[in-house]
Amino acid sequence: MGRTPCCEKNGLKKGPWTPEEDLKLINHIQLHGPGNWRNLPKNAGLQRCGKSCRLRWTNYLRPDIKRGRFSFEEEETIIQLHGILGNKWSSIAARLPGRTDNEIKNYWNTHIRKRMLRMGIDPVTHAPRLDLLDLSSILSSSVCNPTILNVSNLLGSQPLVNPEMLKLADAILSLKQENLVPLARNIQENQIFNSLMQKQVQPLQPNQYQTPLQEGVFSSEMSNQLVQDNNLEGLCSKVETYGNCSDNSIPSDLNEHFVCHPNHGNCSSNPTVPEIQENSVFQSLYNSNQNFSFSSVVSTPISSPTPINSSSTFINSSTEDEKESYCSNLFKFEIPEGFDFDEFM
DNA sequence: AAACGCCGCAACCGCCGAGGT
DNA sequence: AACCTCGGCGGTTGCGGCGTT
Numbered sequence: 001m002g003r004t005p006c007c008e009k010n011g012l013k014k015g016p017w018t019p020e021e022d023l024k025l026i027n028h029i030q031l032h033g034p035g036n037w038r039n040l041p042k043n044a045g046l047q048r049c050g051k052s053c054r055l056r057w058t059n060y061l062r063p064d065i066k067r068g069r070f071s072f073e074e075e076e077t078i079i080q081l082h083g084i085l086g087n088k089w090s091s092i093a094a095r096l097p098g099r100t101d102n103e104i105k106n107y108w109n110t111h112i113r114k115r116m117l118r119m120g121i122d123p124v125t126h127a128p129r130l131d132l133l134d135l136s137s138i139l140s141s142s143v144c145n146p147t148i149l150n151v152s153n154l155l156g157s158q159p160l161v162n163p164e165m166l167k168l169a170d171a172i173l174s175l176k177q178e179n180l181v182p183l184a185r186n187i188q189e190n191q192i193f194n195s196l197m198q199k200q201v202q203p204l205q206p207n208q209y210q211t212p213l214q215e216g217v218f219s220s221e222m223s224n225q226l227v228q229d230n231n232l233e234g235l236c237s238k239v240e241t242y243g244n245c246s247d248n249s250i251p252s253d254l255n256e257h258f259v260c261h262p263n264h265g266n267c268s269s270n271p272t273v274p275e276i277q278e279n280s281v282f283q284s285l286y287n288s289n290q291n292f293s294f295s296s297v298v299s300t301p302i303s304s305p306t307p308i309n310s311s312s313t314f315i316n317s318s319t320e321d322e323k324e325s326y327c328s329n330l331f332k333f334e335i336p337e338g339f340d341f342d343e344f345m
Numbered sequence: 346a347a348a349c350g351c352c353g354c355a356a357c358c359g360c361c362g363a364g365g366t
Numbered sequence: 367a368a369c370c371t372c373g374g375c376g377g378t379t380g381c382g383g384c385g386t387t
Contacts, residue, residue, distance in 0.1 A: 014356085014357075015355095015356075015357090015380095015381090016355075016356075016381085016382095017355090017356090035373090036372090037372075037373070038371080038372070038373095049357095050372090050373095051357085051358095051372095051373085051374095052356075052357080054373075054374085055355090055356065055357080056355090056356080058374095059355075059356080060355075060356095087376065087377090088375090088376090089375075089376070090374075090375060090376085101374095101375075101376085102354085102355080102356085102376095103354085103355095105376075105377085106353070106354055106355085107353095107354095109353095109377095110352070110353055110354080111353090347387105348386100348387085349385105349386085349387080350384105350385090350386080350387100351383105351384085351385080351386095352382105352383085352384080352385100353381105353382095353383085353384100354380105354381095354382095354383105355379105355380095355381090355382105356378100356379085356380085356381100357377105357378080357379070357380095358376105358377085358378075358379090359375105359376095359377090359378100360374105360375085360376090360377105361373105361374085361375080361376105362372105362373095362374085362375100363371105363372090363373090363374100364370100364371090364372085364373105365369105365370085365371080365372100366368105366369085366370080366371100
């Protein structure tokens with residue numbers, strides 16, 4: 001048997017809602033509450049399909065909807081969560097209070113996705129699109145600085161975008177709510193990402209998203225607590241030590257782990273000293289008040305002017321270029337193949 | 346000023362899963 | 367077990383606004 005339509009289509013209005021219709025819907029829901037969408041139009045005196053009423057309410061009329069442009073932090077959260085969850089817009093929306101899945105989906109398709117494509121990043125996999133890589137620039141960079149040539153990068157086995165770092169941030173968030181012991185164990189086994197991905201996909205309840213520290217954004221308080229809980233002080237202090245360097249020299253041991261990608265690195269005047277690329281997350285953090293920390297790598301709140309769940313609607317005055325620059329930073333952090341967490345910690 | 350094209354977003358469509366009978 | 371309803375989800379469409387020529 002074929003599926004019956006949710007309502008009789010004939011005679012029902014379609015298209016944009018009028019203010020009168022909105023008023024009727026709001027009044028009805030205020031009196032009776034949402035739900036029973038099938039009968040709602042009739043009871044509310046609307047010539048609309050119940051589905052249409054539900055969509056209008058959930059995507060537009062609901063009082064807790066936050067209007068206005070997305071903040072840096074919201075965008076960052078969307079990118080991180082999309083890297084983990086894919087096109088699970090409702091799941092992503094559940095971690096962005098006041099935002100609807102439809103709004104996030106539209107924003108992704110019209111802004112973020114295009115920007116990623118411009119940057120040569122596959123918006124589905126969050127990995128660089130090899131078909132768009134400028135091989136000549138890669139090769140010229142390599143000629144200028146042979147030390148930064150990483151063949152595995154050229155072959156695509158080591159994505160420029162580091163979705164694992166993004167996954168790590170969100171996975172740690174999940175583990176905070178579950179069990180932290182496996183995290184440390186997995187780090188030591190150097191199998192962290194696979195196991196974290198499995199944990200990550202466990203759905204959270206909607207009411208878990210409502211407190212600031214439980215949202216997708218990884219707060220500094222959380223990271224500090226996690227560091228304590230997981231004996232990650234070594235890692236954190238080591239990274240912070242690097243960030244506190246007063247000159248532009250990069251500690252040799254760190255330099256071994258965080259390589260410049262040839263496609264984005266500049267030719268160094270000194271071919272024997274790899275130069276941190278200007279746009280890298282590392283460089284951004286390195287330059288931002290010399291206050292680089294592990295938590296900032298994970299949450300990157302450096303350019304987020306307001307808390308994600310600020311009660312006031314944030315009108316973002318930043319340009320697309322600024323966001324693109326910021327976005328590129330978000331994607332250019334990589335952990336080289338063979339990176340040993342044990343050794344680093 | 347008109348035509349054209351692009352962009353953003355609200356709304357629609359079709360499918361799916363859960364739950365009830 | 368089969369059928370049916372309902373709510374929810376992701377993909378897509380179409381329209382209005384805006385910028386450019």
